[in-house]
Amino acid sequence: MASQNLQSALAPLTRRPIQTSLAAILTTTMLTWSYLDYRAYIALGPGGVPHNWFGWLAVTLFIRPFALSKSSATYTGDYPSEGGHDEMKNLSERKGERAEIGGIVPHRQLSQHAPEHMRESIQNLFANIVTANPATLESKRSLYERHNPALFVSPSLLSSPAAPSTAKTARGEIGHHHGDMSVHLYLSPADARLAIEKGWAERHRLSVPRTSWFANRYHVADSYVLVYGPRDEGEMEVLATILRCSARFMTGREVERAEWRQIIA
Known part of the structure; x- marks a missing residue:
């Protein structure tokens, strides 16, 4: 039987x-x-979604299908060719090939990492820009990463009717740096074009064009970019320039340039 x-x-x-x-x-x-x-996914480290099987499944089912492809991360056709800050126009092109980037959420740099001694410089830069601009900027835990500090538009500016729409979409978060020393920042669309075309950055893969039906989902606007980690002091100066232009765009105000060589009390 x-x-x-x-x-x-x-x-x-x-x-x-x-x-x-x-x-x-x-x-x-x-x-x-x-x-x-x-x-x-696990090798990318924690960031934003649970660092386990459930987080991977959520990204696979609900985020990956709507994200830009890796090849589209350097697309700039939806950004204006005019209107960028002069400092961004004057940036030189980044030397060498682009760094390899992995993941969507988390979104991390996999090659050409900044040397370890640059970590303190990046931390100084983010801390000092708040010190230099206390009325417009503040530091608190990232809403995107949930594990590390981030730069924010001050609540008084964010609640203003004149606050940039991108700042409202991002809930005030301007940007943050990661353990791999890459940096996520919002730039004006014209500045994002310059940063990408000069080789300093690429789009976050959820930073889809405004014409996409997925635009602004998950609180990610169209000009959210990853800036590759600075490999030397010259590239650290470039990051300082990009960060200042980012803060200007997100606050709608003039922003003092920040020192990165030492912490400013």
Whole structure:
């Protein structure tokens, strides 16, 4: 009886060998892809969504399908070619190839990392720009990353009817730096074009054009970029310029340039 039951169960498989083989191949392929993609997700470290299987599944099902492709992260066709800050226009082109970037959420730099001694300089820069502009800027925990401090528009400016729409979409968050020393920032669309075309940055993959039906979802506007970590003091000066222009755009106010070589009390 048991043998007959087994034969009955296997009969459909033996009658459809091609379909059975294809199903097995597809299942194996999907399981392998899922395992490798999950490992890559975990390797990016924590940031924004749970750093576990549930976070990976949420990104895979609800975020990845609507994100820009990797190749589209350097697209600038939706940004204006005029209107950028003079300091951004005067930036030189970044040397070498673009850094490799991985993930969507989290979104991290995988190659050409800044040397460890630059970490303090980046921290100084973010702290000092708040010290230099206390009426317009403040520091608090990132709403995107949830694990690290970020630069914000002051509440009084953000609540003003004149506050830039991008600042309202971002809930006031201007930007933050990561453990890999890359930096996420909002720039004006014209400045974002300059930063990307000169090789200093690329779009966050949720920073889709305004014409997309997915625009502004998850509180991510169209000019949110990742700036590659500074590899030397010259690139640190570039980051200081980009950060200042970012803060100007998000506050709608003039912003004092910040020192990065030492902390300013």
